[in-house]
Amino acid sequence: MRPSSSTDPLRVLFAVSEIAPWVKTGGLGDVAAALPSALRAAGIDVRVLVPLYPALAEAFPDAPPIARLPAPGGLLPAAMLREAVTPDGTPLLLLDSAELYACSGNPYLDAKGQDLNDNNIRFGLLSRVAALLGSTANPLAWQPQIIHCNDWQTALAPVFLHYLHTALPHAKTLVTIHNLAFQGLFAPASLGELGLPPQAWAMDGVEFHDQLSFLKGGLQHADWITTVSPTYAKEICSDVEGLGMGLAGLLRWREMQLSGILNGIDETVWNPAGDPYLTTAYDADNLSGKALNKTALQHRCGLAERDDLPLFGVVSRLTEQKGLDLLVPIAAQLAALPAQLIVLGSGTHELEQAFRSMAIQYPGQFSTHICFDEAFAHQIEAGADIFLMPSRFEPCGLNQMYSLRYGTPPLVRNTGGLADTVIDTTPLTLANGSANGFVFDDANPDALLAAIHRATKAWHKPQQWQKIQRNGMIHDWSWREPAQRYAELYRQLVR
Numbered sequence: 001m002r003p004s005s006s007t008d009p010l011r012v013l014f015a016v017s018e019i020a021p022w023v024k025t026g027g028l029g030d031v032a033a034a035l036p037s038a039l040r041a042a043g044i045d046v047r048v049l050v051p052l053y054p055a056l057a058e059a060f061p062d063a064p065p066i067a068r069l070p071a072p073g074g075l076l077p078a079a080m081l082r083e084a085v086t087p088d089g090t091p092l093l094l095l096d097s098a099e100l101y102a103c104s105g106n107p108y109l110d111a112k113g114q115d116l117n118d119n120n121i122r123f124g125l126l127s128r129v130a131a132l133l134g135s136t137a138n139p140l141a142w143q144p145q146i147i148h149c150n151d152w153q154t155a156l157a158p159v160f161l162h163y164l165h166t167a168l169p170h171a172k173t174l175v176t177i178h179n180l181a182f183q184g185l186f187a188p189a190s191l192g193e194l195g196l197p198p199q200a201w202a203m204d205g206v207e208f209h210d211q212l213s214f215l216k217g218g219l220q221h222a223d224w225i226t227t228v229s230p231t232y233a234k235e236i237c238s239d240v241e242g243l244g245m246g247l248a249g250l251l252r253w254r255e256m257q258l259s260g261i262l263n264g265i266d267e268t269v270w271n272p273a274g275d276p277y278l279t280t281a282y283d284a285d286n287l288s289g290k291a292l293n294k295t296a297l298q299h300r301c302g303l304a305e306r307d308d309l310p311l312f313g314v315v316s317r318l319t320e321q322k323g324l325d326l327l328v329p330i331a332a333q334l335a336a337l338p339a340q341l342i343v344l345g346s347g348t349h350e351l352e353q354a355f356r357s358m359a360i361q362y363p364g365q366f367s368t369h370i371c372f373d374e375a376f377a378h379q380i381e382a383g384a385d386i387f388l389m390p391s392r393f394e395p396c397g398l399n400q401m402y403s404l405r406y407g408t409p410p411l412v413r414n415t416g417g418l419a420d421t422v423i424d425t426t427p428l429t430l431a432n433g434s435a436n437g438f439v440f441d442d443a444n445p446d447a448l449l450a451a452i453h454r455a456t457k458a459w460h461k462p463q464q465w466q467k468i469q470r471n472g473m474i475h476d477w478s479w480r481e482p483a484q485r486y487a488e489l490y491r492q493l494v495r
Contacts, residue, residue, distance in 0.1 A: 013144035017153035034266040038479035060084035073195030127156035134171030152184030155218025184214030228396035229417030233260030264479035277378040284473035297383030301367035313384030318347030323390035404472030436472035
């Protein structure tokens with residue numbers, strides 16, 4: 001590794017499988033866009049390693065090659081590394097392998113929603129290249145001191161360093177768990193296909209219940225582990241409710257090298273005072289524009305344009321994890337409040353059909369949109385009165401922070417990052433000025449309905465409601481503090 005002086009900025013390779021706005025399936029893409037930018041503002045020399053998907057090739061057609069990478073072993077192919085710079089100045093290292101990354105759309109799934117059958121090779125190569133760049137075999141003049149891996153798709157980097165570069169100086173490694181439920185599980189034959197040695201197939205290696213686990217291997221061998229909220233860091237070490245996803249024992253063993261750092265949001269993108277997708281701008285000092293956004297949203301969705309009904313919003317994957325199945329049994333009670341509901345998202349066929357049926361049964365009150373539309377998501381955040389996130393588990397969640405920023409108090413279940421960001425409205429929190437939303441504990445329809453009733457009752461008290469709105473809007477939800485915490489963690493690892 002190239003020696004560095006105390007005045008050199010710390011060098012970090014941020015390895016990730018997606019990056020907004022070009023390739024995004026969820027919060028990971030947003031984090032990959034915003035956190036490196038915030039780290040650079042904090043004085044870190046960070047570069048983002050990401051596959052050259054078609055959307056990125058189209059965005060950066062002139063990205064020059066900076067290194068040719070020979071086939072590293074197993075079934076992993078040769079590749080090329082290109083460089084580019086995002087509009088906000090973040091350097092990108094684009095991993096170019098047309099045979100692996102030419103697929104458009106979702107980077108993990110085929111057109112039928114099934115896992116791509118070569119995901120082990122596609123993300124094995126990404127991890128292997130990250131490890132290469134963190135080793136003395138790095139072909140670039142720039143060499144990272146830290147490799148920051150994100151989720152299972154890059155979690156094999158510490159494994160490759162451990163087994164293939166163990167005798168040589170190499171970068172320190174950090175693995176961030178964005179969602180422990182996704183572990184990168186593959187057949188045992190993947191060991192040889194990825195070019196890993198036989199000794200890696202062990203309890204303290206990549207073997208996990210007779211499968212190869214990218215994430216388990218990374219958690220085993222990384223120098224440090226983070227996850228995306230303090231509460232989720234505690235939950236995943238517990239066997240209660242299955243939140244440890246079979247890895248709680250390993251995480252308890254690594255607990256002294258595990259920390260939870262709450263995600264932030266990009267406040268240049270999520271800002272009601274300057275959001276180009278909104279009908280009318282507004283801020284915490286002047287909330288009058290929010291009512292105009294509600295009317296525009298009702299008009300777009302074919303709902304009755306009434307200001308005397310609370311409008312609930314959902315922007316989410318429609319899955320059991322997100323707890324949205326809890327809404328289906330209480331549809332009639334929600335309609336009878338009366339209230340309105342707009343749902344934007346896609347997911348399981350059963351939930352998609354259930355929400356379509358609800359919209360048909362209650363026209364003018366419920367509206368369902370099975371798709372994802374970035375502009376529409378912003379409009380729901382601004383136009384809704386209350387944002388619903390009844391998740392069974394939620395590592396961090398970003399939408400509740402978007403909602404708080406937009407003066408749309410979130411109604412959430414008490415779990416993960418939702419517990420770390422949403423403060424329940426009670427007489428005490430109203431009095432001390434901390435109330436910013438509504439929280440319930442039990443993952444069942446009755447508990448959700450009771451919280452909806454509480455939120456609706458508060459909404460009908462305008463002065464109280466504006467205090468709740470402003471409490472959420474004036475808080476700093478940006479990446480500034482999380483970036484400083486990551487920067488200090490990087491420095492500790494290098495020391």
